[in-house]
Amino acid sequence: xxxxxxxxHHVILSEAASLELGCNYSYGGTVNLFWYVQYPGQHLQLLxxxxxxxxxxxxxxxxxxxxxxxxxxxxxxxxxxxxxxxxEYFCAVKGSSASKIIFGSGTRLSIRP
Amino acid sequence: xxEVTQTPSHQVTQMGQEVILRCVPISNHLYFYxxxxxxxxxxxxxxxxxxxxxxEKSEIFDDQFSVERPDGSNFTLKIRSTKLEDSAMYFCASTxxxxxxxxxxxxxxxTVV
Numbered sequence: 001x002x003x004x005x006x007x008x009h010h011v012i013l014s015e016a017a018s019l020e021l022g023c024n025y026s027y028g029g030t031v032n033l034f035w036y037v038q039y040p041g042q043h044l045q046l047l048x049x050x051x052x053x054x055x056x057x058x059x060x061x062x063x064x065x066x067x068x069x070x071x072x073x074x075x076x077x078x079x080x081x082x083x084x085x086x087x088e089y090f091c092a093v094k095g096s097s098a099s100k101i102i103f104g105s106g107t108r109l110s111i112r113p
Numbered sequence: 114x115x116e117v118t119q120t121p122s123h124q125v126t127q128m129g130q131e132v133i134l135r136c137v138p139i140s141n142h143l144y145f146y147x148x149x150x151x152x153x154x155x156x157x158x159x160x161x162x163x164x165x166x167x168x169e170k171s172e173i174f175d176d177q178f179s180v181e182r183p184d185g186s187n188f189t190l191k192i193r194s195t196k197l198e199d200s201a202m203y204f205c206a207s208t209x210x211x212x213x214x215x216x217x218x219x220x221x222x223x224t225v226v
Binding site for chain 1: 146148154155157158161169204206215216217218219
């Protein structure tokens with residue numbers, strides 16, 4: 001069965017610090033991988049996605065993620081966070097073409113100004 | 114930019130009452146989903162819908178839940194007899210094909226009292 005694990009429940013950083021949020025998935029076939037962000041009181045928005053090709057994908061707002069197939073990981077990174085990055089971040093995986101997206105439990109990111 | 118729209122944004126209902134949550138997916142999309150997020154918890158898959166029928170559902174999606182695409186544009190989630198534990202944010206999502214990311218609506222906050 002598909003599953004997604006996000007190791008950090010709550011991360012607190014100062015502005016300009018570097019960020020890495022861990023994500024590991026379990027799935028037996030070809031996967032599509034996503035990071036979604038949910039700003040306070042808002043809906044889920046796509047940060048970035050990986051379907052195939054270059055395992056280092058760049059998304060919006062300076063975020064990037066690296067797909068490491070051997071480690072079943074898709075960690076999210078940003079070299080320098082801003083206060084406006086305060087949000088909940090969800091890693092997600094999708095298998096076959098018509099299958100559902102499965103979300104991790106989310107990581108709450110708090111940025112100290 | 115096309116978007117998924119959901120109405121109402123907030124619904125309060127008494128326990129035991131029926132509610133219908135409405136969604137208008139992006140017009141040329143083919144796959145439709147409902148997810149829910151209980152406050153402070155992960156985003157949980159409820160059901161996926163393709164070609165006018167349910168393609169997959171979770172264990173949460175019991176006989177109290179049903180979905181419908183009544184007129185080719187709306188996609189509805191009905192809860193027949195609401196329980197307190199149905200209180201959550203309900204998100205509708207759609208994808209164009211199986212190989213693209215899901216676009217989420219703003220959500221309907223359902224409060225059962």
